[in-house]
Structures are given as structure tokens and as C-alpha cells.
Amino acid sequence: MMNTHVTIIGAGPAGLTAAYLLAKNKINVIVLESDPxxxxxxxxxxxxxxxxxxxxxxxxxSKAEEVEALWSELLPHDMLERPRSSRIYxxxxxxxxxxxxxEALHKLGIIESAxxxxxxxxARLFPIKKIVSFSDWVSAHFGERLFSIFFKTYTEKVWGMxxxxxxxxxxxxxxxxxxxxxxxxxxxxxxxxxxxxxxxTIKTLIDTFRYPRKxxxxxxxxxADKIRQQxxxxxxxxxxxxxxxxxxxxxxxxxxxxxxxxxxVSDHVISSAPLRDLIxxxxxxxxxxxxxxxxxxxxxxxxxxxxxxxKDKNPFKDNWIYxxxxxxxxxxxxxxxxxxxxxxxxxxxxxxxxxxxCFDHDNLWMAPDEALIKKATHELTQLGLAHQEDVVxxxxxxxxxxxxxxxxxxxxHVDTIRKELDIQFPTLHVVGRNGMHKYNNQDHAMMTxxxxxxxxxxxxRIYDIWEVNQDAEYHESGAPGAHRLTHGLRHVPxxxx
Numbered sequence: 001m002m003n004t005h006v007t008i009i010g011a012g013p014a015g016l017t018a019a020y021l022l023a024k025n026k027i028n029v030i031v032l033e034s035d036p037x038x039x040x041x042x043x044x045x046x047x048x049x050x051x052x053x054x055x056x057x058x059x060x061x062s063k064a065e066e067v068e069a070l071w072s073e074l075l076p077h078d079m080l081e082r083p084r085s086s087r088i089y090x091x092x093x094x095x096x097x098x099x100x101x102x103e104a105l106h107k108l109g110i111i112e113s114a115x116x117x118x119x120x121x122x123a124r125l126f127p128i129k130k131i132v133s134f135s136d137w138v139s140a141h142f143g144e145r146l147f148s149i150f151f152k153t154y155t156e157k158v159w160g161m162x163x164x165x166x167x168x169x170x171x172x173x174x175x176x177x178x179x180x181x182x183x184x185x186x187x188x189x190x191x192x193x194x195x196x197x198x199x200x201t202i203k204t205l206i207d208t209f210r211y212p213r214k215x216x217x218x219x220x221x222x223x224a225d226k227i228r229q230q231x232x233x234x235x236x237x238x239x240x241x242x243x244x245x246x247x248x249x250x251x252x253x254x255x256x257x258x259x260x261x262x263x264x265v266s267d268h269v270i271s272s273a274p275l276r277d278l279i280x281x282x283x284x285x286x287x288x289x290x291x292x293x294x295x296x297x298x299x300x301x302x303x304x305x306x307x308x309x310x311k312d313k314n315p316f317k318d319n320w321i322y323x324x325x326x327x328x329x330x331x332x333x334x335x336x337x338x339x340x341x342x343x344x345x346x347x348x349x350x351x352x353x354x355x356x357x358c359f360d361h362d363n364l365w366m367a368p369d370e371a372l373i374k375k376a377t378h379e380l381t382q383l384g385l386a387h388q389e390d391v392v393x394x395x396x397x398x399x400x401x402x403x404x405x406x407x408x409x410x411x412x413h414v415d416t417i418r419k420e421l422d423i424q425f426p427t428l429h430v431v432g433r434n435g436m437h438k439y440n441n442q443d444h445a446m447m448t449x450x451x452x453x454x455x456x457x458x459x460x461r462i463y464d465i466w467e468v469n470q471d472a473e474y475h476e477s478g479a480p481g482a483h484r485l486t487h488g489l490r491h492v493p494x495x496x497x
Contacts, residue, residue: 002264004028004233006456007252009240009282010272012041013442014432016223017070017449018270023230025457030264031227032254036237038217039224041272042402042433043442045217048395051351052343053307055399057320057334058216059084059209062443066450071210074223078213080340085318088150089333090325092384097322099150108149119143134166153324157331158357160301167408213342216442238262243269244284245425268456270449272432274300274401279417283425291420294413298437301403302360305334305353306376308386309393312337312350315385320353328379329364330354349392354380360400369396404437418466429455431465444468 006022008015011033022029038044046053060079062068071079088095093107105113120143128140134155138147152163159166212218224234237257244251252264271278279287279295286292320334334353337344344351354376358364367375373394380386404410414437421428429452430436432445440448451463 002030002233002262004030004264004266006030006268006270007032007240007250007264007266008270008272009243009252010041010432010435011035011039011220011224011234011236012272012432012445013043013220014272014435014445014449015041015270016220016227017446018431018453019227019232019234020070020074020223020230021450021453022456023227023232025453026231027456029227029232030266031232031234032238032240032252032264033234033236034239036257039234039236040217040220042399043216043220045212045215045221046397048307049309049393050345051307051309051336052215052217052340053305053336053351053353053397054215054334054339054343055305055397056303056355056402057339058211058442059319060211060216060219060442061209064443064447067443067446070446070450071219074226075212075219078218079210080213081208082211082319082339084207084209085338086320086322087316087318088154089316089321089323089383089385090149094316094318094321095150099146104146104150112145116143116145116149119145131168133164133168134171135163137168137171138163150324153326154322154331157329158301160357160359211340213340215336215340215343235262240273240282242284243271243278243282243428245428248427250427268427268429270429270431270452272430272435272445274298274434275414275417275430275437276300278430278435283428285424287417287420287424291417294416297409297413299405299407300401300434301357301405302365302398302400303355303357303402304365304372304396304398305355306372307395307397308352308354308373308376308380308391309349310352310386311390311392312348313386313390314350323383325383328382329356330376330379330383331357333380333385352380352386365398372396401434404434404439406439410437429465436466440468 005028008019008029008031011031015031016039019029019031033039035044038046042055043058044055046055060071086097088097095104095107105116108116123140123143128136131137131140135147135152138151142151155163155166227234235254235256238254240252240254242253250266250269252266252269254262254264256262271282273282276295276298279291316335317338318335319338320332322332323330332355334355336351336353356364373396376394377388377391380391381388421430431448431452433440436448447468448465451465451468455461455463
């Protein structure tokens, strides 16, 4: 048995941020991480034969000055300034992302362009009277033809839902007020005029971003080293499996790499474990039956990356490309060499991450690695981005619970869980993407941890971390639950009721 002031479950961006800031303030902290080798969670750097891989792609850019400053503090000398480039790949052509109307119409050819314009004019002359679905919204703003080319395939691959079943609310938030007409205006009007109309920096449109030389895990490994130097403890290969709350203290149980059980007594627990698992399997005393039902209803989207190592023929230099082709299952292709040249040890080689979105019980997830490497090689060749003989090696990385699924009841479920946690366990703090079942970016997850640490140091809840939104902004809050839960939630596809 060990004693500490704060026990942290998970050594991802949120957990390590909390641990670093607590240790920096001379607070005893112990971190439990299930991975025996790597810290960083989904933001770790995976490695294979000297090649480094970024799981999902992590651009280091944030509107929050605190987050940017912390990145500089943790890794002052190995952050590169990298050009941002991502395009859509369709019919063996690259299209700018976001779409540039004239470029898209030019590359589609005269006949297809005429069809797209005709489809757009039809949408304007005969508008959809009741916009309900994602396909309704995009078709109304771009025309059905451009919707089917540039929106439908990729969206359905990522989220595992038909566009007709996804709520229009997500399109309205994700694509803002953009239409084919406004896209053309963006192409024609001087940029200085556009800046006057919209002075906000849009995160997905930045020209450059910072990036650790050896991938995102390099920063989190540096963070872990600093935590240890400041007296904090990180137990690798030690998954937590139970958290008991008794007499205003926590007893957290874990298993070490040898299978032995250990325990930690602490005043606070910070958890970035999936919210469903925390409620159903970890916390004790058990919560009420309606909270357990709410937790059981939470769902996750998983994905896997098939990493292919091949001869560098320079087919594209983007960080990643979005594959809008229904003939292949791959949704996105990362080019790790474009993230950082140091991630590829041989300058004559390149390394691609073929990303497939799935559920952890489906055929794709369960397929053997050899079959997945063969499939990815075939699809890369089919797309015309490589020749089969150029591929020399490969490996498979699986990431479960990569994205929390937002269905039409998830807000109610999360709200139900949150309210009872606040009442029953005032010193249990959930942070990060999976911990809060929020579709957070890395910087958002870090901000939830930063505000949690401020609350712990203050000895009371000054900030409501649920108010962290898609721009990592937050609102000072009084009593828990004083603001609507939806205020700080980043939108993702929601199934139509």
C-alpha cells in the first residue's frame, strides 16, 4: 500500500499534464498507466524498426496561451515548425481542403463541373423544405452532386453511419455557413477583405504548426521525466481496476506487470479512463441503477492504422490526405515523413499510415495483421499512390475507444453521470477525451487537466471543466452544473431521433 495526495489514472495528455502541474506545486502524485512501455495515450509515438508513428495525427496548435506555453516548457529544443498540408484525394487527383470551388470544378472536368453547378442551382431554386439530415444540409449548400463527391464517402467511413442518418446539426456546426457561393467569393475576394469579415483563426486552416521532432510521444516522454524529477511517480504496466471511496479518502487498486495487486490511498483521484469503464467497473460504492444504465449506453468508435514502409517516390507531401473513394475502405492516409523527417530513419524510404475506422468487434478489427497489411498495400496500389513492389514492410496499430460516439441520447447520459459523480464523489475528477466522453483535441484535454489542478490547489471548485469548448476556452463557474452541459461540447455526428 502507498499513500499520496492525488492518484491519476492514465498517462495520456490530460493525466500527464495534471501530474506535471501538481508535482511542480510540490503535491505528491502517483500515475497509473496500463501501457508497459509508452506514455502519451493516443498521443504516444509508436515505433517499429526505427520508424516512428503518430496515432491519428497531432498538430501542436492551440488558441490557449497556457497550453502553448506548457508545450514550450516541456520540450524547449525539439519542437519543429512544420507546414500544414492536407488535401482530398478523389479519382487520382488532389483537391485542396477546405474546398476551393474553382479548383474543384476545373479538376472535375467540364461535364462533371456542369453537373455540379446544375445540381447546386437546383438546390437553390428548389430548396429542401425541411433540413433534417447531414446529407440534406450539405446538399442544400453545395448541391447533391458535390455532396456525393466530397462529403458522403469519407463521413460514412469515419463514423460508421449513413449521412441520411446523421443529424443536420453537425453539418451546421462543422462546416459553418459555407456554401458553393461563399466558396467562390472566398476565391475571388482579396484576403484582407475576408479577414475583416472574420478575424478569428480557424484551427483547421492554420498554415503551420509545431511538432516534436520524434512525434508527439517525445513531448510526453519529456513530461514524464520531469514528473519523476519533481518527485512524482509513474507506474507503467499497472492498470487500475477499482477505486473505493471511504471516509473522504480513495483506495485505488491496480495490477502490476507481474499480476500482483497493489493499492494507493489518496485524497483525490483524477481519471482519464473511459467514462463508461469508470462507472461500470471502477468506482465503489456502486452508483444508482439509472447511472449504470446511462454508462452502459455510452459507445465508442475505434480505429486502426496499417503502417506501410516503402520506397519514397514522392506521390504526395501532405501531412495526410482524405480518401473520398468508395471503392476502398481506407479513410485517411498519413505521411509520417511530412510530419517530421526524423520519424523516418532512411531518407530513401517513406512511411504511410493507412487509417481505417471501425468497431472493436467487426471483421476489420478482428482481421490478422498479415491480412490487413495485404489489404492496405492493395488499396494504396489501387489508388495509384504506390506500386506493390515498392512496399517492403508493414505493421498494424489498433486504437480502441479512439472517438466517443455522440448519439441522440449521449448528452442526457453524460449529464446523468456527471450530476451523480458531483454529489457522491466530490474528489473524483474526470478529465480528457475518454474521461469526459467529449470529442476533445489534445489541447482541450490538457486544459481540462489544468483547470482541475487549479481546483485541487484552491481546495474548492473554482472552474467548471465541462465548459472547456472546441477552442479551449472556458468560463468561470460557481456551483457545479450551473451552466448547460451542451455549452462546452464539441459537436460530432448525432444520429437522427
